[in-house]
Structures are given as structure tokens and as C-alpha cells.
Amino acid sequence: MDSKTPLVETRRVSKRFGERKPHPFENLLQARGWMRPAAVTRALDEVDLQVMPGEVVGLVGESGCGKSTLGRIVSGLLPLSSGQVLVDGADRSSLSARSEHEARLKIQMIFQNPYASLNPRLRVDQIVGEAALIHAKVGRAELDDYVCAQLLQAGLDPQLRDRYPHQFSGGQRQRIGIARALAVxxxxxxxxxxxxxLDVSIQAQILNLFMDLREQLGLTYLFISHDLGVVEHVSDRVVIMYLGRIVESASVEDLFARPNHPYTQALLAEVPRLQARNKLFTAIKGEIPSPLNPPPGCHFHPRCPHAMQRCREQAPVLKEIAAGHRSACHLNDVK
Ligand SMILES: Nc1ncnc2c1ncn2[C@@H]1O[C@H](COP(=O)(O)OP(=O)(O)O)[C@@H](O)[C@H]1O
Ligand code: SF4
Ligand SMILES: [Mg+2]
Incomplete structure (x- = not known):
């Protein structure tokens, strides 16, 4: 593997929820118009994403655009409907069970609500040690020392390891979740x-922890947030999603200085701190359409101030518009 090989890559990955083979009887009813086909949510539509080793990629978009779905697919927690996921250049679906397991451990997920993902009946040392023991990252004799080291690394006092999740604050619980992830x-x-x-002051502490861990362990991140302001602080590159598709991807400096896609421009206008330097952009009008019934052509056209006839008919493809800067908008062809 060379440094040009992404740590993880999705190729034309699509994910549809609610898809199932109808019973022949249902087919008959549907053919006669007596029954509607089951609604299918197109959560991801042919997504190409690359994350290089050591890179921090911020993934941004409004609620429901498919960020968590993409994160769970990258982590190996959710099967895809079509496409490929490559880890260190190898297609995950073609790996042996053992290699697939290794590939899955390589990429760990940290969730929004650590309380929901921490078993309330387990002590912190059990929560942090369990997976490491099962996956043979440590032997039973060294387990206690190992758990203490993970807790310290996540900024928690190892003396508290016999306590239960409910005895910790929100920020501390997130640190427990981080220690558990690091343990594998x-x-x-x-x-x-x-x-x-988390409260804003605690947010900053956890973001700092992520960046310290990056320095110390050389970690790679896919950093998902609906908040461009948070992403700006931590990311090398930002990927913007809209309704199941990537619409723009650029270095953080480029994206903020030269946002290309009208959706990105609208998102930037909504970051309050940035309003002073982005007076030209107008706020996003209208609701995000449903991925149950996405609009044809460019998904953003019902809300886009620049929409043309072509936008209603033809989906724009993600194209390189400058070095390392990709955008999916027909305006780039008419310029
Ligand atoms: N398990 C699921 N079953 C059915 N629909 C789902 C499921 N998970 C997500 N979805 C739908 O897929 C779309 C994308 O969701 P999600 O990836 O959670 O978006 P985001 O994280 O950007 O808010 C949404 O319309 C959501 O309702
Ligand atoms: S393709 Fe058309 S509708 Fe879509 S963002 Fe560009 S101008 Fe707007
Ligand atoms: Mg989400």
C-alpha cells in the first residue's frame, strides 16, 4: 500500500431503505392499481468518497441527507445496496471473514449520544476492556493496565473505572466512548x-481531544456534522452532501474562500460567525425535499436561485473545477 491509496474509499455506493421483493400477489394488486408499491428511501445515490491516511474529512449537510448512512457504511456497520467499499485498496466484500473483521476494527465509530451506545449495566472498565479482550488486542493479565491507559488517553481519571455510565457527565461519557473505540x-x-x-465549552474540549489523538496516534477521521462551523475547525477537506449525493468537495480553505455549489454557498451564509464575510449569499429557501421522492435532475433545483431548465432534467456530475476542488453544478459548464 502506498500513500496514494485511500484508507477508505466508496465507489458508486448507493443505499436504499425499505426495499424488498414484493409477493406475487402484491405484484398483481399493484398492476391493477389497487396497491401502491412500498416507499423506498434513497439515502445514498452513487456516492464516491475517498479518505486518505491521516486526513480529516468533514462531511456536512442538512439532517436527512445521508451522512449517518454513509458513516455507518464506511464503518462496516451497514450493508450497501450497490457499489463497493475499499479499505486499504481491497474491496471489503471480497475479503475473507478474518480480513473483513480486521478491516472493520480499523474503522471505529463515535456516536452523537454516547449514553445510548454505552451499556448502563456495565462498569467503565468492562465497557472499555470488553471489545479489546474479545478481539485479542490485550491479554486478560494486562487488561486492567490496558484499560487505564485507554482512559488516560481519552482524558479520564482511571480511578473512576469501577463506576457506571450514569455517574458521568455528557462530556465524560463521550470520552468513555472514545476510550472504548481506541481500545481496539x-x-x-x-x-x-x-x-x-454537548455544551459549547465541552464541545471544544472533545474537539481538542480528537485533534490531540490525531497527532499522537496518526488517526484518520471522517468527521460528520450538520454544523459547518465545527467542521471548519478540525477538517483538512470538506465534503458537502445534499439529498444522498456529494455536491462539493474541497480543501477547507478553498471551500470557505471559494464555495462553488449554490447549496454550499447557502450553507455558508447560514453560519452566523461568517455572515460578515459572506454578505452576498442568501439563506436557503424552502424545505429539504424527501429522499422518498427526490426531485429529478439536480436535487437542489427546487431551492436553487440559479436553476435552469437543464437543472430540472439532468443530474449534474461531480467534476474537478480546480486542483482538488470538485463540484456538481451545471453552472460550471456555462461559465
Ligand atoms: N434504518 C433506516 N430505515 C429506513 N430509513 C432510514 C434508516 N436510516 C436512515 N433512513 C433514512 O435515510 C435518509 C438519510 O438518513 P441519515 O443517513 O440518518 O441522514 P443524516 O445523518 O444526514 O441526518 C433519511 O431519509 C432517513 O429517514
Ligand atoms: S445544477 Fe442547477 S439547480 Fe443544481 S445547483 Fe447548479 S444551478 Fe442550481
Ligand atoms: Mg445523522
Whole structure:
């Protein structure tokens, strides 16, 4: 593997929820118009994403656009409907059971609500040690020392390891979740709205912890957030999603200085701190359409101030518009 090989890559990954083969009887009823086909949610539509080793990629978009679905697919927690996921250049579906297991451990997920993902009946040392023991990252004799080291690394006092999750604050619980993830020695963390539920001052502490861990362990991140302001602080590159598709991807500097896609421009206008330097952009009008019935052509056209006839008919493809900067908008062809 060379440094040009992404740690993880999705190729034309699509995910549809609610898809199932209808019973022949249902087919008959549907053919006669007596029954409607089951609604299918198109959560992801042919998504190409690459995350290089050591890179921090921020993934941004409004609620329901498919960020968590993509994060769970990258982490190996959710099967895809079509496409490929490559880990260190190898298609995950073609790996042996053992290699697939290794590939899955490499990428750990940190969730928004650590309380829901921590078993309330287990002590912190059990929560942090369990997976490491099962996956043979440590032997039973060294387990206690190992757990203490993980807790310290996540900024928690190891003396508290005999306590239960409810005895900790929200920020501390998130640190427990981080210690548990680190205990299986991952190369990458997928952080899904990992600070969204925390007070602003605690958010900053957890973001700092993520960045310290990056320095110390060389970790790679997919950092999912609906909040561009949070993403700006931690990311090297930002990927913007809209209704199951990536619409723009650029270095954090480029994206903020030269946002290309009208949706990105609208998102930037909504970051309050940035309003002073982005007076030109107008707020996003209208509701996000449903992925149950996405609009044809460019998914953003019902809300886009620049929509043309072509936008209603033809989906724009993600194209390189400058070095390392990709955008999916027909305006780039007419310029
Ligand atoms: N398990 C599921 N079953 C059915 N629909 C789902 C499921 N998970 C997500 N969805 C739908 O897929 C779309 C994308 O959801 P999600 O990935 O959670 O978006 P985000 O994280 O950006 O808010 C939404 O319309 C959501 O309702
Ligand atoms: S393709 Fe058309 S509708 Fe879509 S963002 Fe560009 S101008 Fe707007
Ligand atoms: Mg989500």
C-alpha cells in the first residue's frame, strides 16, 4: 500500500431503505392499481468518497441527507445496496471473514449520544476492556493496565473505572466512548455528530481531544456534522452532501474562500460567525425535499436561485473545477 491509496474509499455506493421483493400477489394488486408499491428511501445515490491516511474529512449537510448512512457504511456497520467499499485498496466484500473483521476494527465509530451506545449495566472498565479482550488486542493479565491507559488517553481519571455510565457527565461519557473505540487500536474514527449534544465549552474540549489523538496516534477521521462551523475547525477537506449525493468537495480553505455549489454557498451564509464575510449569499429557501421522492435532475433545483431548465432534467456530475476542488453544478459548464 502506498500513500496514494485511500484508507477508505466508496465507489458508486448507493443505499436504499425499505426495499424488498414484493409477493406475487402484491405484484398483481399493484398492476391493477389497487396497491401502491412500498416507499423506498434513497439515502445514498452513487456516492464516491475517498479518505486518505491521516486526513480529516468533514462531511456536512442538512439532517436527512445521508451522512449517518454513509458513516455507518464506511464503518462496516451497514450493508450497501450497490457499489463497493475499499479499505486499504481491497474491496471489503471480497475479503475473507478474518480480513473483513480486521478491516472493520480499523474503522471505529463515535456516536452523537454516547449514553445510548454505552451499556448502563456495565462498569467503565468492562465497557472499555470488553471489545479489546474479545478481539485479542490485550491479554486478560494486562487488561486492567490496558484499560487505564485507554482512559488516560481519552482524558479520564482511571480511578473512576469501577463506576457506571450514569455517574458521568455528557462530556465524560463521550470520552468513555472514545476510550472504548481506541481500545481496539483503530486507524480511523468516524465521528457522527460526536459533539452535537454537548455544551459549547465541552464541545471544544472533545474537539481538542480528537485533534490531540490525531497527532499522537496518526488517526484518520471522517468527521460528520450538520454544523459547518465545527467542521471548519478540525477538517483538512470538506465534503458537502445534499439529498444522498456529494455536491462539493474541497480543501477547507478553498471551500470557505471559494464555495462553488449554490447549496454550499447557502450553507455558508447560514453560519452566523461568517455572515460578515459572506454578505452576498442568501439563506436557503424552502424545505429539504424527501429522499422518498427526490426531485429529478439536480436535487437542489427546487431551492436553487440559479436553476435552469437543464437543472430540472439532468443530474449534474461531480467534476474537478480546480486542483482538488470538485463540484456538481451545471453552472460550471456555462461559465
Ligand atoms: N434504518 C433506516 N430505515 C429506513 N430509513 C432510514 C434508516 N436510516 C436512515 N433512513 C433514512 O435515510 C435518509 C438519510 O438518513 P441519515 O443517513 O440518518 O441522514 P443524516 O445523518 O444526514 O441526518 C433519511 O431519509 C432517513 O429517514
Ligand atoms: S445544477 Fe442547477 S439547480 Fe443544481 S445547483 Fe447548479 S444551478 Fe442550481
Ligand atoms: Mg445523522
Amino acid at each position: 487500536q483503530p486507524q480511523m474514527l468516524v465521528c457522527d455528530e460526536a459533539v452535537a449534544a
